[in-house]
Amino acid sequence: MLSKAKHPFSVFSYVLAVTLLCLSIRVDAGQTLLSDYFQESWTTRDGLPHNTINSFNQSEDGYLWIGTWEGAARFNGREFAVFGRGEPTGLPDSGIRSISKDKQHNLILAGARGGISKRSASGWQSWPAFNVLINAVTEDQHGNLWLASEGQGLFWQNAQGGRRQFTTAGGLTSDVVHSVLASTDGKVWVGTGRGLQWFNSSDTSVKLTTVKGLPQVPVFALHQYGDSVLIGTERGLYRYHAGSVSVFSAALSDLPVSALLVSGEQLWIGTTDRGLLRHSALGLETLSMAGGLPNNRILSLYQDREQSIWVGTNGGLFRLRDAPFVTYTTAQGLAGDYIRAVLAHSDGSVWIGSSQGVSRYTEQGISNIDLSAVSTGQSVLSLVEAPDGSVWIGTYSDGAIQWRDGRIVRQFDRRSGLLANEIRAIAIADDGGLWFGTGQGLNHVSGQQVTSFAKEQGLPTPFVMALYLHPDGRLFIGTGGGVAVRQADGRIETLDFTGLDDAEYAFGFTPDLARELLWMATDRGLVAFDLQTDHMTMLGRSAGLPFDKVFQAAIDQQQHLWLSSNRGILRFERQQLEQFLAAQRSDIDYELFGESDGMQSAQANGGSMQAAAVARDGSVWFATSKGASKVQPEDLARFAANIPPVVIEGFKVNGKALPLYSGSQLAAGASRIELQFAGLGFVMPQRIQYRTKLEGFDTDWVERGSNTSAEYTNLSPGNYRFMVSAAYPQGDWSEHSASFSFSIAPYFWQRPLFWLLLTVFSLLSAMLALRWRLGSLKRRAKQLSAQVAKKTFELQQQADHLRQVDQERSALLLQVKQQAQEFELQARLDILTGLANRRAFDEALARECARSRRNALPLCLVLLDIDHFKRVNDNYSHSVGDQILKLVATEISRHCRQDDTVARWGGEEFALLLPNTALADAKDICERIRLAIEKIDCSAFAANLHISISMGIAQYAGEAAHDKLLTRSDSALYQAKQNGRNRINVAV
Template identity: 50%
Template sequence: MPLLYWFFLRGCLFLLLCCSISATAHVSDDVPALDNYFKETLNTRDGLPHNTINTIAQTADGYLWFGTWEGVARYNGREFRIFDRNPETGLPDVGVRTFFVDQHNALWIGGSRGGIVKVHNGQWQAYPPLGVLINRLLLDKQDRLWIATEGQGLFMQNAAGERFQYLRQDGLPSEQIHTLLEDPAGRIWVGTADGLVYIDAQLHIQPVAADYYNGVPVFALALNHKSELLVGTERGLFLSGLDNTTPQILLDNVPVSALLFENEHILWIGTIDRGLLRQHAGVIEELDIRQGLPNNRILALLFDKEKNLWVGTNGGVFRLRDAPFSTFTTVQGLAGNYVRSVLSHSDGCMYIGTSRGLSRYCAGKIDNIDLSAVSIGQSVLSLAEGPNQSLWVGTYADGVIELNAGRISRHFHTDNGLPANEVRAVLPLADGTIWIGTALGASRINGEDIRNFGREDGLPSPFIMALYQSSNGKLFIGSGAGVVIFQEDKLTTLSLTPFDGADYAFGFTEDRDAGLLWMATDRGIIAYELNTGKMHLIGREQGIPFDKLFQVVLDKHGYFWISSNRGVLRLSRAQALEVVSGQRNNVDVELFGESDGMASAQANGGSAKAATLHHDGSVWIATSIGVSRVQPERLQYFATMLPPVVIEQFLVDENEISFTESQVLPAGTNRIEIHYAGLGYIMSQRIQYRTWLEGFDQNWVSRDSYISAEYTNLPPGKYRFKVSAAYPNGEWGQNEAELTFEILPYLWQEIWFQVFILFAFSLLAVLAIRWRLASLKRNELRLLKLVSEQTTELQLLARQDALTGLANRRAFDEALQHEYQRAQRSASTLCLALIDIDHFKQVNDQLSHAVGDEVLKRVAAVLKQQSRTVDMLARWGGEEFVILLPDTSLEDAAEVCERLRQKIEKLDLHTLSAHLKLTISIGLTTNHKLALPQLLISADKALYQAKRLGRNRLVIADSNQY
């Protein structure tokens, strides 16, 4: 019977949680859903000494403190500093169980062996230990310290240091005390292993609701805005007034370990084995290990001053925080995580193209659109809206589909006129004409008429990635070898090569007010003047941190958002226009990634559109793990926060010294380093700093996000160092951190001594200059010789195959080792394929080695052309090639290899020999459960299997596919 009762209660709780979660749509809009928080876990890999976080606190200076079984960890947003058992701390043991921040801004620490330490203004003060584990500490309004222990009852230490002990005979239900709370009347509430009591003004113990709490472990206590008492127990959560009235059951049969009010409406509840709960407006939401919680046992809860929620668990500290970006993945309902294209439709919805289908986001909900009637893989590459509000869907292998009111109305593919089924760009025009960009050229559809454009028509490359019609009627075609303009039925090539060797054009964005078309390329962004045709590059030299950019989006606040493989860039449109006009030389760039809410910083490109602006002002970016959304105005909210700043280290000639008071430094002090930190936790890595060393600097010096300032060879004198911090685009905080110091002079730094030696230096000046010139000449000759030797050495280490122009085996071995290690760290998929030309020996024997060499070059060119930009292609030796496909699923890798095989099979070689035909065999494998040396062996076995099965086929290792 007890077992059935237990399952019944668990079932009731499950139904309660399910009903509560389903009701979250009724929660007010100002309460973010749990999925909209950015979740982050910090553990021993990040610097914590132990993964069990028993207690959390934030002190007045802004530091976060975490108590573990291996010491105290202080966190500044970037790194942890560990305090353990040593003379500085006075802790008798490293095990820390509880923190308490009192009304005097002092941090009290209690833990193993009864250790009690107070930290105030950076000074540690230890008290005589009790010799028993301390579970809780509390300093009441009368400065009496209450000490809850594990088995020796409750101690009270008055301001004079005298201690008094409460035991079972004094009225305690148990001498094992779990929690303490002081109410507004000054009563001390005591949660024990066998019930709840309080201590009145006369310091007498009074029982509380014995019928409810006797024999029940009480783990957590909290007061709501009505001064009602919440009691978290092993059997659930209860609510009662402070007048000892009958408790009300709020949550039945849920073991509650921690309670924290976010505000008067929202309560966070930590449980012993069921994760974290949030209660709001009668609705309870659940967050456990299935949603990213590192462990379901909650030990501590804290809201910091920026409203980040910190959760102490048995698996590390877990944080929920607001972030600029939110990301939607398959967890929220997307058809697939690998997103290639996004479209803001006039129906108010956002359409999201993934490698596993098409999704639609409307009114906060995601549903998926079934394309299986005409698309086998439902892999979506591109999206566009037609003039009649139809939806055009370009696919990876099934051509382009038109949807009207959710129904398929038209479908174009190779069987009815397209040059290829891989459609990377779609452009419906107002006159009904449809332009299609494929992997083998561009197509124009006018009614039933289809005209295809390829190299023979003037395309520099048939690989089309972007299409755009500007306001002046020009049609821009972005390809793998520059841009083509179509106007008056003519194609005109727009070479990007003069701009740092730009080649690929991934996306177009028109800036009508400026008369510019912004092109995202593999060398930065290029501004094209629509009236004059002049172009201007904003690339590495102008401040862009890397080359390859996919899509430019102009938001409603005057900023560009630019997607890339390494995150999302934000830069001021005004600054970009000043660079174009020659008024400035560079732009200031912000880079956003995983720490800002993106599930992956790798944004996708190579199809249209890879990013877009939605009607609500949000910017959406296609990434390798879901679609990320940013509301630009949220950054302005973050900018209003003022992170406090502290000075953490003062290093003089690499020795750390105290800086609590003005320091007098000896003569000869050469190098001074000052390390500081802005104690903000929303965007810790991007906090900006400025410093001012009075006595040396004339004004504030910008330090960007660097957290240290270094000075060498400062002259003798008195100095005052100041530092302030701000979030990007925010106001500088007024709570500047300061330190003062003085450097004493040497005797020779006195003025009278300097006058004395001035004459001697004058006499030696000529000799010194002559010696120096001779020394420079000798150094110049030595450097010229060294450069010559190193140049010769570098030429011997060539990394390119001389015949095909591909990477050679040495270069590939290095790339393989790097990509394999990266895949192991990020738990991503790495695929490797070995490619062998079938019957190649017959080509050499029958047609000559010269023809064989030409065949190798042509095969290499096709492989290179058909491979993706992220792939690594190399000549392995003889007639063998190898291709490395990072961050690629086995299914996608098989699609790439099969496309390569088909292209080689169709390769026209009649100029070499009238009847010469080529095929290739491919062996494909993945790093799943394979060590690095086994990767090549696995691919080679698969290649051998392909040969054995008759050649001209793809074989996947440990599979019968193809």
């Protein structure tokens, strides 16, 4: 284990040195800032066997191997497979301290109890254990392994397994060896607990030379650095060059260095307790737990083939990588994390409005603008640039503020005549007039005159979220109830969204003037509005969008369209958009970006302008609930250029896993074959696409999307070769497909020889049977001719008898059938009224609800109750009550259609089921029934008796359980009775 630093570290001197170094080095604008890297981490919760990450390496097939105290975790980008002691590694303990490579690129695993094992293409090979913890392994130019141990010095092992040991008795400064390195000049460097030594690997006597100029402290890390060697010690980072040692940097002179990684012109430095550092053209940058690191104790560093930086800590696995999106939050200097608006200014800067203020992003960094003089909360909703370069800032509670030349020059709020202080949208006319969209309506400011527009002036609703002023004078107004257009002559008209999937909320506008289109983001998708013809086309669920609500569209410099939503950022190719608008295709493909692509949150914000913007440098910015996210569209091709290698990971036959031996011979009866595979790309593993081909079955490649398995059933006996390739979205397929061959043996009856023998046997049997049959027929012919006459008479008598019995049976069956039909009819009818009973109605209710849900047809249920019916029975008699029930049933039936179902629900309650009937029509029917029953004349059998009914109506809303429809209708009936009876009540 690494020991702690023995000397105190001056935080002030360190920070000062880092600052001076950063200021002294020219910033390379093309290099990613350490703070801009996308961060990801994994722990035991994600499948790691242990949170202490001792070592990394990447095998030739593309897997990332991670050494922990509970085994080596093989990572394919999605899941971990753990290799511990025993089979197949042959290691005596699961603790892995070091994973290195030999000259043939095979992995060498070493660790606890002196275990050492090699993984090659042919399998695993292990050697006898050294019975001491192995800290590091390196291979010299002659193929010999040198192993650093924790307390027993340095070990040497050749390819045949021969071994030697070197300790303090042989000249080592300490028997604790932390690091070992075989450099390209033939030297072997040994970092011990008391400094650094080296010897020439060709010298069989191993004459050790101690490096002067280093403190006698543990040397934890060694790394080749051009023609020199970097030395990471407990008390700083040093460089050995041309026989002398020097401090690598004054800022690193007292730093406890535990791991090193050289990546081009960048140097990554892991420390024992102060996190991760990077030394580059950008200066010296630091990342600690405060910046997202799982733990400040760094044990290992590695750069994979996709240039991601992997960091092994005491608190889990950590990765830094470039991502399509970069997100800026308060950690990078923004005033707040909850972003509502972004503005691409003409000077190249980007203004970012958040719930806690407004920030300005430039190449020099992020600065915050103080609005506290006029805004108490500084909560920003909208941003727009004026023709003179000033910026209008719409706030949540302090109106609109104009910022120019570093100061506030104007402010409009309720005191100025605005309808509300909540400014969600701003538009500026050519004549200098200002339009403000508020939560209470629209305002126009011209000079000192303020004009208000609300629902009375033609707005669909007063809640205004977006504005767009077209050069021809039309003002498009996005509200919570649709889009209104104020024409140049002052008329306000509402766009008809009928047929656009019931769209209502209009969150944002984006002009596409190259095609004379205005893109409208709504709660049902994206609407393309033709500015010349007023024709509207909906790009929504039916066109392939994965969800309904979208907030803001943005058109990048390549004319592709980006779209923000609550569930990520969508990107559409321009060519497909054109084809869709020209009705040349019915749906459209898209890419969906989220957290795995660099966003801190996939939840974008909308409802104020602008929620997305395209900066002068071509980057596209989005307002999200966790920072301002930007993407440079041109970089997408760089990410797609990575072609992930692909491997086949599993092979199952009839549900049982089998070893992956290409050329496997499967027994007959292998009816279900499943193969698992993985693209070994770690930048965007969830977005890797796959295609497969089973030679002998498939005629062409089969697109699998992001699925990582393929299953085949009922394959015929024969030889097969399975192939799989992988690619990132918009990238090329891997040139070399992974393949796996297998064969399925036939059953004995599926073999050609069996069928040949069976055919010959069948022909011979048929010939013999034919000859025997002909002879038998001749003999039987004489016997049959004698019996025909006798049997003819007997059969005639039997036929006559059977005909009579059959006639009697048919008559009996007809009688039984008629009785059954009559019984079935009675079982579904109410005897008193002749209406359907409760059982028949329940069946009709289930049937009509299913049909309504399946065909999207309206359906209404009515429950009807005779008012004060108990008084009729009590005051007149039950026979009179029965007469009333019959009369009511007759009137209800007379006003219903043939397709309607009328039933006696129980007692004085009736139920009506009205299929394909809208709520308004159902109310008309019920009113006619109510009036008809109110006019029933009962004087013939009960003088002075007048009856009325109460009714409850509920419209079917697609519920899976139709009893909820009954409950809502019953509640409506109960409310009608509570409100005075003789009325109709509609369920909400």
